[in-house]
Amino acid sequence: MTDLLTFLKEEQIDPALIDGVREFREKYPAEGSRYANRLIAPEAVYYGNAVWEKAIAAILTGRNLLLAGPKATGKNVLADNLCALFARPAWNVSFHIGMDAYGLIGMDTYDGEKVVFRPGPVYLAAKEGGFAVLDEVNMAKNESLAVLHAALDHRRVIDVPGYDRIDVSPATRFIGTMNYGYAGTRDLNEALSSRFVILSMPPISGEDLTRLLAARFPGMKERVRDQFVRLFLEIMKKAEEGEITERALDLRGLLDAIALISCGTRAGDALTMCLVNKTFDGYERSLIRDVIEARIPSDLSKADL
Ligand SMILES: Nc1ncnc2c1ncn2[C@@H]1O[C@H](COP(=O)(O)OP(=O)(O)O)[C@@H](O)[C@H]1O
Ligand SMILES: [Mg+2]
Structure with missing residues (x-):
């Protein structure tokens, strides 16, 4: 696994923050957790200094963090990196319109002999000092998110009628992600947004994209x-x-296209499949095709990489 502490030092992240992470890890050691199998070994690092520093500060001060921004700005990569950096077991929950309180907290089920409580991801993260990644949290219905209010604010409890009341572990953090483009998207209600520190995720810089491509495709010219x-x-x-x-x-599409080219697909076809075809408007397609053709010869192939 990439040693994130070393990486962050090389990225010249504020040493005080790095010390803070070390202290957090000493205070809440991962070893011995029943859920050590939930520790994340990230496949890729997140590039972006300013975002790293803000995110670390938010977590060190006990805040819940909402990563909001256009798609493919590395929200999930950063969320995973944060779970790994703080060495906490991670519960990743994809939110959707059908998500309800039972899916988050858990429910009673019949095990063949008796009724037992089957805990949900938020319950487990809260109890075990885990980090809960609430992916695309804005996609769920407001009513089902109401169970999170007391867990996310200063009360730090999960207290739902019919359930045990449990305290949220001091090591637990909630990291939400939310797609929010230039043209906006489905909103997050005020009750919830007020319980997060919101980091607006910038698109990757040219310099960082160069580093990402160099790391991902080391052989490329x-x-x-x-x-x-x-x-x-x-x-x-x-x-x-x-x-x-x-x-x-x-x-994501660009990275997919390069992966296809390195597998033998011609650049023109790969970029059509992975970028141009993402839009279904004929006029827009032709605009994107023009931009691509001005930069990348369509017969560029594996050998040219
Ligand atoms: N700043 C960044 N640093 C590292 N990788 C990035 C960054 N921005 C985007 N990516 C890459 O883009 C792809 C999509 O990232 P992901 O985290 O799934 O995006 P999101 O959740 O914002 O839609 C991944 O391959 C990821 O490595
Ligand atoms: Mg995502």
């Missing part, structure tokens, strides 16, 4: 890598200016 970085920055600019929607502004 520098010249080609720069072309992909420029391509992405240009799509980003067009999306910010409202010339195109954010559908093609998809770092």
